[in-house]
Amino acid sequence: MPTSQKDLPIGIVVTLSSGLSFGGIDLAAPVSFYLFNPRPESIQYNYPTRGTVIQTFDGGYVDDFGEGLVDIVVSGHTGWGQGVVMDGFMAFLTFRELVIRLFHQLRAAQAAAGLPIENVKMYWVDTLNVCVYEVYPISLMTQKNRQRPLLYQYTLRMTGIKSYGVADAIGGFLT
Secondary structure, three states: OOOOOOOOOEEEEEEEEEEEEEOOEEEEEEEEEEEOOOOOOEEEEEOOEEEEEEEEOOEEEEEEEEEOOEEEEEEEEOOOOOOOOOOHHHHHHHHHHHHHHHHHHHHHHHHHOOOOHHHEEEEEEEOOOOEEEEEEEEEEEEEEEOOEEEEEEEEEEEEEEEEEOHHHHHHOOOO
């Protein structure tokens, strides 16, 4: 029997580090999180490589720099209120507040206090595809249209700064 995908959550977590570590582990505390309910309709991972093809008279060669940063594009809607903790409008506001405002406000507050902005991190946690990335939000596009008038639709584009392995994704990456 195949593994059920029904209860595998997908979400975003914003953490704030004190700058201290214990045994090589950063002591970061979650500040806020957002669980996608319903889950995104589309999740795209683009895994680029960093190489340049050089053409020569005799053929060519590749100047290879290895793996690039993953580009993550997520799109869907926040629901409209049947069976979820909050209605679609409140979920939309919470999502937008976390991704655009809170993350950048915390980083600005760190800078104003003379602390590294890297103390504030955002993580993309996708248990459906068993991956965790430290991400930076590139853009959030929101939309309403006549075909789906009750739904707040979104497209979030992020860059994966650091990837955590499968064991980290299953066992907890913030411990």
